[in-house]
Amino acid sequence: MRGVIQYGVRDIRVEDRPDPRILTPGDAVVRVVAACVCGSDLWGYRGLRDPGPPHPIGHELIGIVEQVGDAVTVVKPGDFVISPFSFSDGSCQACRHGMTSACDHVAYFGSNDPDGLPVDGAQGERTRIPMAESTLVPVPGPIDDALIPGLLTLSDVMSTGHHAAVSGGVGPDTTVVVVGDGAVGLCAVLAAARLGAPRIIAMSRHADRQQLALAFGATDIVEERGDEGVAAVKALLGGELADVALEAVGTAESMRQALGSVRGGGRIGYVGVPAGGPKLPVGYLFDRNITVGGGMAPARTYIPELLPDVLAGRIDPGRVFDLQIPLEEAAEGYAAMDERRAIKALLWP
């Protein structure tokens, strides 16, 4: 099969790889229908994080089950499935509380499963899914092709945007500032609107992203950053600050922006992978009584909750894919996102 390998900084190649097969009774092998490039893939691509030795990459996919191990009962060959970006056992304490991303046996694409066996990247034609019974979510067919981008976002970005909103306690009584206009930030806007937030201020400097934020339910756009950004938020809110800020970048600067945007007793829902930041100034949190929650999204828990809204067309998070290209052109997907020519790139195997 063909699969994407990250060789190093700005070095993405598509290569022949061995076809995956069932290695444990809990496995499934899935043929990938659509995969995509994540903003977090760009940290290593840009060299902001050590990309390490060459490795298969990608952690978002939807696909068709081809084979299952003897212990797998919830899906069967031919089923259309969404895979969350992390694998979880479904039985540990964190999983039983729905926090599948903090599973005791959490495992990831492009790494090893709890048995030490390698797992392929999601950016490929096929992949083995360990702990398939407690990881994969089947989607009742037939699947309208137009829904594929939206279903694919449930694997990560839409679930992650939703996690920001849930962690921030967004609801019908909360004003919201969203810091970050990448695919996750835009999905956080959509999630906040879905949860009924009456006022959603998206911080964005890019016209195309501003438009999508407005389409997703943002009521206001703020282009300024730093203290000027906070002042602009205040101007929009009649001199007050937001109840909640959703942080979807992962830098010290973006966390500072989020912290400065919320009132005393407010909340931060953060989902930006902390790369080189963010720092949490405890004295400020203490004095302002700001609650900080979030982290890696428990996508496995959220997919069944969000799926009906995608299938029914009530939300269309697939609009974050403004570039759709063949898997063979994966390198262009990375480059386009790196250069901000694309919000998010969908890869067709």
Added chain:
Amino acid sequence: MRGVIQYGVRDIRVEDRPDPRILTPGDAVVRVVAACVCGSDLWGYRGLRDPGPPHPIGHELIGIVEQVGDAVTVVKPGDFVISPFSFSDGSCQACRHGMTSACDHVAYFGSNDPDGLPVDGAQGERTRIPMAESTLVPVPGPIDDALIPGLLTLSDVMSTGHHAAVSGGVGPDTTVVVVGDGAVGLCAVLAAARLGAPRIIAMSRHADRQQLALAFGATDIVEERGDEGVAAVKALLGGELADVALEAVGTAESMRQALGSVRGGGRIGYVGVPAGGPKLPVGYLFDRNITVGGGMAPARTYIPELLPDVLAGRIDPGRVFDLQIPLEEAAEGYAAMDERRAIKALLWP
């Protein structure tokens, strides 16, 4: 009048001071019935924080209103009142959301009010209370003397323990670890029990505090600290971690203990004044999806909520006062708490 002055590290004196008087229409002058020494007063006493120039000290009191300014309507001379440890305007955004401790005009005992006028310490015979209309809480009389210690705790420690529990999301479905066996930690135990927590593990090495923790509703005591403390928690919870940890110390070590004690997706409610810590390791919070909330308690908001339980004897937080001495002996109160001979010292003017 007589009032307590901190002159420097381990230098507490009781001196003659000018009687306070009404300086603005929003003021009240209160005759102190009982005051006390706070664990946070010890940071400066021990020199762990610069005590600064000589200043009046103390921030917890109950008393009788003697005079009110023209703008004060909620209390009148003769009323028995509880003062929260911070003064708030009751009208800013944070106050309207109940977070009075993050008030835009927050002011403190022993410092200046928003008009720049000095405020006495609570450890004295009388004090001026600025923003009295939105700060003082009247208590319907007559007041049983036996209730005085309990009522006094609402000024700070019981409200603060309650804030830890509320910030940690404690309820009937949560197992709780309480880090810190000072008066606030013990009140956090009591607050967690009041909110219905079925399992409350108090971390304490002192026999007298262990006994009070058990009397307040702790179901278990853990004497170990660090990794051994976490292992002991796990042993008590059948190999699992707590849903919530309440941090009531304010050091990096105690925050680490709290963070290590909760499951993935768990919560920290923290109220320990961060002195030299705690540091928040964002990568760990992110990977474990731990929510951190808390800070300075909005005592003004909590007093009316907790007051009926104290008046009816349903909770007896006044038991944290294991030393009751005349105001003139304030220095001994500090020394006894510093040397851990007392949990908390009540001062009778």
